[in-house]
Amino acid sequence: MTPDQKGHKWFASIYDSMTARAERTFMKDVREEIAGGARGRVLEVGAGTGANFPYYNDQTEEVTATEPDPYMLQRARRRAEGIGRSIILNQASAEHLPFEDASFDTVVSTLVMCSVGEPLRALSEVRRVLKPSGELRMYEHVRYEHAFGAFWQDLITPVWRWVGAGCHPNRDIAAAVREVNRSRGRASSSGATLL
Structure with a gap:
């Protein structure tokens, strides 16, 4: 069992209140664009407490969500029930998705x-x-391109990993997306949008 599957009970219990201000301000717009723009058969990876759930619209045929942390998954389940939306929930890590190839739009x-x-x-x-x-x-959090910002990200990451249930704000996720696209025979991000 991975640390995520064991869960972060404390972090799950404070996550929604810790992010409430961000959710009321800029994250609302982000979620409207990201989740609100989803179409067809949708998979949400790492659903957390289900903060995206209210933003899925009629353009989605079916929404399936994965979350490895059982405490976050409990909260996601309650949120789905609270908004009256049918969301298929699975306890699974992003590294081991229990789905067939090419099964989501x-x-x-x-x-x-x-x-x-x-x-x-x-x-x-x-x-x-x-x-x-x-x-x-x-x-996603992305690594700053300029040295000063990257320095501060590197400085806070050891503490933030502990506080934020393993979050590494200094990861270069954009480079990782490009690498996966190259390794799958795609020179660009065609077929995928990184917002």
């Missing part, structure tokens, strides 16, 4: 790849389950 990932154990493997799994014409809709 859209994959949604918000603030997830900073916390997974193996980002390249997780992104490869996302690419595997995404249809060739599908779309990856992401919002």
Whole structure:
């Protein structure tokens, strides 16, 4: 069992209140764009407490969500029930998605790849389950391009990993997406959108 599958009970219990201000301000717009733009058969990887759930609209045929942390998954289940939306929930890590190849039209990932154990493997799994014409809709922490910002990210990461249940705000997720696209024979991010 991975640390995520054991769970972060304390972090799950404070996550929604800790992020409430961000959710009322800029994250609302982010979630409207990322989740609200999802179409067809949707997979949300790392659903956390289900903060994206209210933003999925009629353009989605079916929404399936994965979350490895059982405490976060409990809260996601309550949120889905609270909004009256049918969402299929699975306890699974992003590195080991229990789905057939090319089975989703859209994959949604918000603030997830900073916390997974193996980002390249997780992104490869996302690419595997995404249809060739599908779309990856992401919002992630990204590594600063300028040295000063990157220095501060590197400085806070050891503490933030502990506070934020494994979050590494200094990961270069954009480079990881490009690497997975190259390894899958795609020179660009066609078929996937990194927002």
